[in-house]
Amino acid sequence: MATKIIPRTISKNVSHPGVNMGSKGTFKEKLKSSQFLVTGEVSPPKGIDFSPAIENMKSIQGFVDAINITDNQCATLHMSSMAFARLMIENGYSDPVMQMTCRDRNRIGLQADLLGAAALGIPNLLVMSGDHPKCGDHPTAKPVYDLDSVQLLRTINHLKKGYDFSGNNLTGAPDFCVGVVSNADPNERLQIMKLEKKLSFDVDFIQTQAIFDIEKFKEFLEKVETDVPIIAGIIPIRSVQMARYMDNNIPGISIPDEIHERIQAADDPVSEGMIISAELIMRLKPICRGIHMMPVGAHTYTEKILKKAHVLE
């Protein structure tokens, strides 16, 4: 069964450059403001000792506007994003963004966790399909995908209105701030079409895959034409091999030759990677609403990069 998308009023994703210092207000409120936003990402532990992950959170919580918690990223088993989001709240951070994939739960499981997350005080969601189990450390697991990300967004919309997937009334409705993900390749028209489907369901923000090619990103912005805030992904490159691997293997990532050459020529590729990230952030500031820092590993250099980019003082 298929339904038509209701046409949306569209306008440009307007940017408002400025210095961000982890200002007051919730992430949802900040999305409605004009400030340039910085978000980060923390992985729950592979096990039950959560203190190193909480330390990682603490290393950025003073200067970011929201922190994503990954949901068994790369289809690799970790503590649940909902449990770790709650642990973050109990450890002094109030604005976690719970990532939720469609890979591991059917429509009952997804809704049950959404209601649980709301009751536990988790304010934000980021919805995605999720990597296939074959990509991770449980390759023989049953891939669920009962709902796809578009269908999950529709279901979240229903929950927010006070009823479940089947139309039954809820005792209290969640009020999530909801984000969606997208690759930012202007030539992938079906990926853009899918993003437009997602945006028909009351979406509060869009988070993109890591951006390295600003010209391509500008083309993408022109094609999407939305007033939903777009937050561009940033992954600091740490080595020649990492740049090559991401360019060749990670869908949605395209690294221009110039960046490969700079990393290749650098005496210290980590420092050069930081400079490249800072330059990218400075070029992104006038054209989108924020950046999402997703380093491989801990946020050791995130603050430095943001200072270099004059996003932090």
Place this chain on the structure above:
Amino acid sequence: MIITKAKPFEEILPFVEGRKSIFIIGCNVCAAKMRTGGEPEVLELADRLEQAGHPIIGWALPTAACSVRSFDHLVAKNEKIKDADCILVMGCGSGTSVVSSVTNVPVTGTNETVSLGGCLGLHPSEHLCILCGECNIGDFSGICPNARCPKSQMNGPCGGSKNGKCEVSRENECVWYLIEQKMDSIHLIPTLSDIQMPKNHLI
């Protein structure tokens, strides 16, 4: 056509261990086409089992293992089946189930049942349909994303599709890439922007 793959010979052995009169049933439709249950494969398996010391008392090749009418129907093909103390079915899971329902001895299949596929020319093509019972293949001009996308993505490609290849195996084309090409060639791309609703699994 049901796509099957033969189990490794070693996996069949524990089932026949200690049996004195093994009977084999092939399938002359899908499994014959897949070369997992036609006459040559039945004779080859019988031979290998005999050589490994497992006595075969006979075999039969019904038109379709999944459409066997009765035990008498099998007896008419080869009355040795009456003396069997176990039966190996070289068909799909459905064929094995049907044979099991008309016999009173242990029954097992010698194949893995992979999917509902087809034959494009001489080459079998897997996973063309997953028998979901709620067919909307027309929305995609005859290419089913529910069956052919490992994530059953109904509203467009996932973020793992790269250069027209699938995240799960870069050897395979992303089904959404195939849909895009087909729909483009017949000027139907705009219809893909309709939102596909979740499947009804009650059917």
